[in-house]
Amino acid sequence: MTITLNGQSRSVSDGLSLQALITQVTGHPEHVVAEVNGRIVEKTAWASFAIDTGATIELVTFVGGG
Amino acid sequence: MPNPFTEALSRYLTDTQLAKIRATPIGIAGAGGLGSNVAMTLVRSGFVRFEILDKDAVEASNLNRQDYTLTDIGRPKVEALKMRMLAVNPDALIVTHQAEWTRANADAFLTGLPILVEAFDQAEIKREFTEWAIGRTRCVVSGNGMAGLTGGDPTTVRQINNLYIVGDGTTSIHDGHPPLAPRVLQCAAKMAEIVLSRALEK
Numbered sequence: 001m002t003i004t005l006n007g008q009s010r011s012v013s014d015g016l017s018l019q020a021l022i023t024q025v026t027g028h029p030e031h032v033v034a035e036v037n038g039r040i041v042e043k044t045a046w047a048s049f050a051i052d053t054g055a056t057i058e059l060v061t062f063v064g065g066g
Numbered sequence: 067m068p069n070p071f072t073e074a075l076s077r078y079l080t081d082t083q084l085a086k087i088r089a090t091p092i093g094i095a096g097a098g099g100l101g102s103n104v105a106m107t108l109v110r111s112g113f114v115r116f117e118i119l120d121k122d123a124v125e126a127s128n129l130n131r132q133d134y135t136l137t138d139i140g141r142p143k144v145e146a147l148k149m150r151m152l153a154v155n156p157d158a159l160i161v162t163h164q165a166e167w168t169r170a171n172a173d174a175f176l177t178g179l180p181i182l183v184e185a186f187d188q189a190e191i192k193r194e195f196t197e198w199a200i201g202r203t204r205c206v207v208s209g210n211g212m213a214g215l216t217g218g219d220p221t222t223v224r225q226i227n228n229l230y231i232v233g234d235g236t237t238s239i240h241d242g243h244p245p246l247a248p249r250v251l252q253c254a255a256k257m258a259e260i261v262l263s264r265a266l267e268k
Contacts, residue, residue, distance in 0.1 A: 028189070030189075030190055030193070031189040031190060031192075031193050032193065033193055033196050033197050033200075035200075035226055035227070035229075038227060040197060040200050040201060042197055043193075043197065058226045060196070060210070060224070060226070060229075060231055061235070062189040062190075062192040062193045062196070062208075062210055063189055063210060063211050063213075063233075063235065063236060063237065063238035063239075063240070063241075064187060064188055064189045064192075064213070064238045064239040064240040064241075065099075065187055065209075065211065065212055065213040065233075065237070065238060065239040065243070065245055065250075066096055066098055066099060066100045066101070066184075066185050066186050066187035066192065066209050066212075
């Protein structure tokens with residue numbers, strides 16, 4: 001299926017969980033905030049969150065410093 | 067009776083603008099390089115209501131980029147920052163918490179505010195605070211990537227709905243990039259600019 005990840009079209013396997021996607025695309029899942037179709041999905045819900053085809057996903061990876 | 071600072075500010079901003087700014091309370095999570103400089107920039111811009119949280123005391127190693135001086139060393143950052151803000155505008159109303167923010171105690175601090183500034187330094191806490199803050203406020207402004215001597219533009223803004231992430235998104239203190247004033251202050255100034263713009267919008 002096709003999703004839009006951080007503004008780019010991307011092909012991913014059907015039924016992929018948000019947790020699996022985040023693990024695939026970032027080396028630091030513990031630093032990520034995820035938004036799917038305009039709504040924040042909290043980290044505790046990633047594993048059970050099945051991504052739908054056409055989903056628009058924004059992932060923000062935080063780095064240290066402030 | 068307006069103090070001289072407030073009186074002089076009306077040379078630069080209209081009554082309508084000043085009223086909007088004064089009516090917007092700001093929450094600031096973290097009073098380090100970003101938080102202290104955002105707070106000082108906002109108080110100079112006319113904001114008067116603040117709630118600020120930080121767990122630490124000022125150390126000598128903070129002075130290269132944080133808005134403190136030698137006489138502040140050893141004092142809680144939130145107290146030192148409050149004094150510095152009041153030295154600009156004695157009529158500012160500043161609620162402070164010397165406390166560690168965790169998800170467990172989150173609802174005790176920084177609630178009911180229209181704009182929240184995320185200015186923590188550890189990536190995991192930045193993540194956790196931002197995730198918590200979105201949905202609890204009208205606007206979240208977060209700093210992300212401003213360490214080092216050089217790097218990507220620390221004033222880069224990524225907007226996702228009501229979340230504004232300011233910084234290059236990559237340079238991390240965890241990867242050996244030292245926190246230095248030029249890029250930290252650029253990021254803080256951009257964050258303050260977004261807060262001011264959002265306050266004037268409504």
